[in-house]
Amino acid sequence: MKKMWLMVVMAAALTATVYAVEKLTLKVVKADSEESSAEDGKAANVLDGNADSFWHTQWQDNSPAHPHEIILQLDPPCKIKGLTYLPRQGDSENGAIKGYEIYVSTDGKNFGQAVKKGEFPRSQEKQAVVFAPQPCGFIKLVAVSEINDQAWTSIAELGVIQEGEKVAVKPELKVVKTSSEETSSEDGKAANAVDGKGDTLWHTQWGDANPNHPHEIIIEMNPPTKIKGLTYLPRQDDIENGRVKDYEIYLSDDGKEFGQPVTKGAFENSKDRKVASFLSKMSRFVKFRSISEVNGNVWASAAEFDVVPDEQ
Ligand SMILES: [Ca+2]
Ligand SMILES: [Ca+2]
Secondary structure, rough: OOHHHHHHHHHHHHHHHOOOOOOOOEEEEEEEEEOOOOOOEEEEHHOOOOOOOEOOOOOOOOOOOEEEEEEEEEEEEEEEEEEEEEEEOOOOOOOOOOOOEEEEEOOOOOOOOOOOEOOOOOOOEEEEEEEEEEEEEEEEEOOOOOOOOOOOEOEEEEEEEOOOOOOOOOOOOEEEEEEOOEOOOOOEOOOHHHHHOOOEEEEOOOOOOOOOEEEEEEEEEEEEEEEEEEEOOOOOOOOOOOOOEEEEEEEOOOOOOOOOOEEEEEOOOOOOOOOEEEEEEEEEEEEEEEEOEOOOOOOOEEEEEEEEEEOO
């Protein structure tokens, strides 16, 4: 009997080993430029586990232009499906990457075509980029532009995502429909609710007409993503007009059939960001429906909506 238990334990341990993500060591093997006299901007800072230290391309005597690149070696080589990028933290955006390209290589010489190209949003949050799993001994991140079109690149931390590792990736958001938006008396267009800026807002019409609740905004996720919540940032000035109280949230694959709400509730009356959580589900469209305003007025407004991706 004891022996059988041992076998069961061993089988479980073996299974766990097979699926466990390999212990991986990363090392910087190349960076095209680094500032090491005016500040400690050495490339190795992207792997020191410290969010406050960063790689910064040269800026004192000379500011070499884009593209900038950094190459990491993986030990041992393994299959990876993504890269994580933590922008520099603190008050300065200098060097924060906008356009990027990612290349992988098994020998550190031939990197071939980019496995992924894109743009990072203006954000200090950790970004995860995923692509089809690739055998990888070396990964190269090329910065092709900076968030304010300056010449520099800076990175607080880099990491890779191994095949089999679960990761939550934020999709791109786009407003595809709204029931009402004020576009003449102020710039209250619905697209302002997903532009990443806290000081721009979606506001339902209040100039020529004042339509009443419910108000709706439909946001498309690209790619479709498994999400477990939606965040709502009310307008950030001192005006409460349109601050949502009662709400409902719906998900849909086709943008037409939304069925029953995945959650509904009433937000606390404050300027703080609110999170509405629901059972994790893969979908392409999110519909936010405002049922009432905190002061009983007819409007709805929002500085930002964002989705909370689940690990997948
Ligand atoms: Ca660091
Ligand atoms: Ca905004």
